[in-house]
Amino acid sequence: MAKKTTNPKKEAIRLTKLWQQFGPNTYPLDLDNLVSGAILTSDFSDQLVVDRRRFDSFEGSLVRIRGTRKWTMLLNTQVSNARRRRFTFAHELGHFMCHRELRDKFEDSEESLNDFRDEIETEANIFASWLLMPANLLRGEFHDSIWETTTLQAIGDRFECSLQASALRYVQLSSRPLAFVVSRDGMILWAIKSSSAPYMTSYLFGQELPAGSHAITCYQNGDDGIERQAVGPVWNYTRQAFESQYFDRSGKGYQYTCIEFQ
Template identity: 30%
Template sequence: MKSLNRGKVEAQKLLHLCGLDDVIDLELDFFVAGLITVGLDVLLIEEEMANCDGKIIFGEKKSIIKVNSKIQFGQRKRFVVAHEIGHLLMHRNFELPEDTFANFNVIEGMENTLRNGKQELEANEFASELLMPENLFLKEAMEKKFTPSLIKELSEKFRTSLTATVYRYLQHSQLHPICIVFIENGRVKYWKKSEDLKVWMSDYNKLPPPSDSVAMEYLQKDYDFIYTLEEKAQTISKSTWFKLNQYDEDSDFYEYCIPTKRYRTILSIIWED
């Protein structure tokens, strides 16, 4: 997809210009300050913002990236900053809305659900490539069994949120096939699966998740954490989320949920061993 390629290529170009393979060990405020050496004069400011996680203000000579100081997790702030750098490089001549939580969750094929969806998709892909370079990500994830522990390990390695790490994992067809379902305010907003996961999703768009799903357990517990890391991969039936045709037998799948109480969202990851 053209927009995805653009974000990825621009991130790779920037790393090359800066003489870096990755930014894993760099604090992004130092990285942003150093962009002046490649002709980008940018000021990074953290301040309290209402209903907004990040924004960019373009200036003729200097631009300003603002990040909401109320964001609790450093991994999330890093993604917001990287996302805004993507806007800086690719979208100077566009009128962009303020970035909110929903903007950072858009995935390929879902860009039409947002205003300026294409630009948000490009900025997200830029941020993913900047923070989790493809070659390094694949090196860390390849030939490893998919588990919640693997996502946690990758998240810690790249200093990214669990959610951003899962989205990055889904982008790579070389890795274990998974399906993700994004649930907001108790309703399924969208889903996407790896091409190699040969299943047919039941129609849950705009509906609550299935009554026997792990996602429903989290809704019933008001988004509180239910399981320890070792227990987060809960066994479910294939028929919980997927349609069975006349030749299918029901079988065991696994479901792992990442709830975010502040935003009343759940990211559900479903896979088969």
């Protein structure tokens, strides 16, 4: 019989309700407080201890103590970016909440934390972004915002989240025709679109940024293109769009493109 995973969105909503109704309900979310207040005091069959130390090989890990229902979450204090450490914490919590029946050990590098193709890693990322950015606050505070990289930065600042996680959450939640593309060296790594956005010509891993897009021009010129710019039907055969660009120079050279269809 296949082992069960638990729906990451459901689990994130369950913890959000606990935090908002019975906890401090403050954001950015205090993950240590959530773990000690909501998880350790509830009727969980499994225990979780958070241990912060220096490690060489991974950013975060979740390990079952052999033969028990006790788990240790290891978080690497050597990662200098506080938002990355926070997201890793939430991601490992996602493995604990959703995947602990599958394996006895999870280990995450920067690559796996940004992997939106692997099902298990995507689920942990969805859990993390739903937990850190609850729908009611995101809708209430950013509902009317223009979809561009400055909005993405503002969401990241408000919830202390990475831009990729902020974009994933905002686009999935929006009723407007939005999309977000992550690329490197002119090639798409992953993309997401809202349910009302049209099918996209360039969307899949390994595809090139489309000819005529603001994204490919910025990449070729090595320029940021933070100002929104109108482009022709390059992301869809009939729909025009607006694009805004950002190059994340802190990490592995990711390029982010916010797209809003007209």
